[in-house]
Amino acid sequence: MTFMFLVLCATSWAEPSPSKKDLDRTIAYLLKYVAQSQCTFIRNGKEHSPSEAVAHIKRKYEYYEKKIKTAEDFIRITATKSMISGKPYLIKTKEGATVPSQEWFLNALNQYRKAQAGPGTRAGD
Numbered sequence: 001m002t003f004m005f006l007v008l009c010a011t012s013w014a015e016p017s018p019s020k021k022d023l024d025r026t027i028a029y030l031l032k033y034v035a036q037s038q039c040t041f042i043r044n045g046k047e048h049s050p051s052e053a054v055a056h057i058k059r060k061y062e063y064y065e066k067k068i069k070t071a072e073d074f075i076r077i078t079a080t081k082s083m084i085s086g087k088p089y090l091i092k093t094k095e096g097a098t099v100p101s102q103e104w105f106l107n108a109l110n111q112y113r114k115a116q117a118g119p120g121t122r123a124g125d
Contacts, residue, residue, distance in 0.1 A: 042090040075105040
């Protein structure tokens with residue numbers, strides 16, 4: 001009985017997962033963000049255009065969709081590293097800086113969430 005109470009309490013404090021509609025909207029935003037970027041995507045040492053990156057990420061999303069419950073899952077599973085080689089993906093920005101793709105995508109996600117929260121609010125509140 002006590003164990004069940006603890007489990008119920010712990011799950012009530014957990015972050016609720018986004019609705020499928022919200023998740024789809026967020027993923028669509030991230031894909032559009034990639035498509036409109038002027039960045040070079042580096043995967044397994046080879047450079048790719050934004051449109052090639054979107055196509056690759058979409059393929060991975062279709063394959064792993066059942067495992068993706070949050071935007072962070074989407075980024076981690078589809079846009080962070082090669083599942084075959086294990087090598088991290090990189091982004092070369094239009095300014096010439098090279099950053100890990102996970103950092104670049106999480107930054108884009110945070111910007112999106114702040115914009116969705118509106119002025120005077122913080123994302124996650």
